[in-house]
Amino acid sequence: MKPSYIRIPLFLLFTGLTLLASNAAIAAKKELRLTPLQNFNFIETKKNGFLLIELATTSAASSLEISRLDKKADNYTYTIGRRLRTDYSVNLKNLNNGFYVADIPAGLYQIKEVTAPLYNLPYRIQTDGRRIWRVSIEEAHINYAGRLKIEQERSVNAIDVGLINRFSQSLPELTQHLEKASVQTPLRIGLGYRDDFYQELQQ
């Protein structure tokens, strides 16, 4: 048994570390800024990749909350065994539809929540239990994360939300953009599941 005089400092230390950790968790939530593809400057940095997302929304003030699950981009079998913290928030307010890019550390991510206010009603959908809301970011790659659809229909008070793999459909337009900007960074499909289509197309 340890002498009692160090119990108090240990307790205080533990408490302090817990508080620091929780503060760190809060502080860890960063805003991920999306830049239109045509304005983005692809400068590769160590351990980072580029998230490419296509917005197709009719919602004026949507946002996403994202959690990093694993450092490995291709750990597709990753099982969530904990409550996810929010590592990044993405504000989609006033963004036009089209392709957007963000610089982000490589790894496997989970979009855990989508907020899409329906006129005067707040609307949130929890997506943390669904693999199809995952994004895979590989270092030094442009990672196509899908088409984010958030559609509102006033006449029927409806919102349709989905992250859709439309890589092939979007590829001609995407290629045109990248070639125009002379981007050399390789493109890959970066949804949260294995998808060999682009490799097959390139072979």
Next chain:
Amino acid sequence: MMKTPRRLNKVLFLFVSILISVHSASALEADDFFNGGGLSTAVMNPNGQWVALLSFDNKHQRIEIKSTDLSQSLTLLDTKTFTDHEKSTISSMLWLDDNHLAVQYSLYREGIHQLKDTKVRHDLLIINIPQDNGKLLQTPFEELDIKSVRTSGRLVNPLEETAGEFLYAKNGSTSKIYRLKISLLNNYNQKLNKLTRIDGGQFTKANEIASINGYALAWYSQSDQPKAVLSYHSDDELILNYIDENSEATVLYSWKNDKVLSEEKDFFPIALADKANEFYCLDLNEDIERSIYRVNFKTGDIQLFYQTSSYKITDFIADDDNNNIYGVKVLRNGFIDFEYFDATETANAKDETSAQEKAELNLRIGANYSSQYTLAYRITHDEPGHYLLIDNKTQKSKLLGSRYPAVLGKTSSQLIEGSVAVDDLTIPYLLSLPKNASTQKAPLIVMPHGGPIGVHDDRYFDLHSQFLVEKGYGVLRVNFRGSSGYSEALEKAGTKQWGDGMLRDILEATKKVIAMPEVDEQRVCIMGFSYGGYAASMLLIDNPELFKCGVNVSGVSDLNLHLNAHFLSSSVDEWYKEQVGNSLIDYDQLKTISPIYKIQDLQRPIFVIHGSQDDIVDVEHAHRFKALLEKHNKPHQWKIYPDSGHHFFEPEVMTELMTTSVEFIDQQLK
């Protein structure tokens, strides 16, 4: 059981012979087949004066009243004009007495995907037929005398013999049946004030007919009397009660306390059968409700009774006593449709080789009280379903309408049913041939059905295959493993056989059929929708010596992409894992049975067709197909319909789709 009288068969045969003899020999075009309009069902009032006809058009439904001598008619209700912009459907109609038609009408308000359910408002409309001394009066719908029941519940018995009254069930912690008078109900959409009594204040003890503790999910009546009730109780108990002559309820089966009837199935009684303790049931565990079972809740005897080839069963169609079933209401092309069968046949023939249906169906579906008139339904393999009014005194028949009026009496084909042995299974097939195939070999189009699990092609008139027959093709439809309609063993054999056994079944049936003298083995093409499109692509790639071309409509091209589709619910995701495979574990194997990863082996032209709004197989599949076809420089056509979904409900789109498909096939097989 309701049987078709021999005399009726004779009359129907004579009538149809006349009908066919007068048809012109003019060539039918795609818009004759796919124009989207037709008659769904017909009901006759008790005195045989009027017939109500429910028709569907492209995007709306219409109820028309005709006099039985067909000299008068009026449009009573049209969903196109009855509401402004929201989707509405008529799911059923029946006569309450000689002058009142009850119409179950639903108004859909779309919900929020993955958040809010679609809201549906159900109205029971009771429409007084506008007439003056037997003369129908054309009346705008705003001026129709329409009553409705505002209290939540359902019509349980029309009491046809008692004019102006019917039985209505109201649910709550105690559920009751009331006898209501039509005349006391409020007008439809009438604004209520403090002085207005809702539904005429009729939900009182004095009007009560039966009562049960618990929330009644369904009442089952016979000869105007409730005979059983399925009720839900606060302690999570679901109970099926029998009701005796003294209105006393006794428990027949408790889902909580009694022995489970089946480990795999969860039976939900829909209607009384004609034997004690027996009910017609749906299986709630079935992926999509397509099967009816007869279940004895006392002995536990279970019998598969009927399986539809349509998308989903929503209700039963029974006779006035409510215990002779002769049809089902189904979802087809987004509408409630009416499908009839011979109940005496469906109870038999449950093996892999024999389907449930007779070669042709002549069915009595109604009669007036004096039995002067019979309402009949007839369908064969080459005649679309149609409704006849038969005057039993004069033996004369009158045509009321058809499911596909533009082609009735103008189509013909020869149907050959056969089977082929594959592995340990007997695989049934249906071969439709042009009438002249015995003198001139017919080129063949193989048409695997969609689904693929729990779906089948039946013997009766099939719009797409008959269209192709009219264009001079033989059409082969194979009920490969996984298909319903024959035996549970055949259906179960489809598990995880998407890219293997199912394709071999289609291939072996094709090989057998092309050896027949009526079929031109040098001119064979394969075309399919949904799974059929997938199968067409796979078989075309693997068998270029057999198939000269392929048409893939709404087909999966990349199985892993399909299994990771954004719209899959958790339950569907689980179902796919069991029936097809798990993309996380079986990725490489699923890739080997995905057409786009085999395109380098494609040797024959393919036509890929898809709808951009497809929420069953995403349009990305067609884009991937195109990208790889172009990469490998393979001959192909490709067409995307921007406003269409998986089923191409729009008549003009389906017309164009079938026309261009035939042009493509003609070109490849000329």
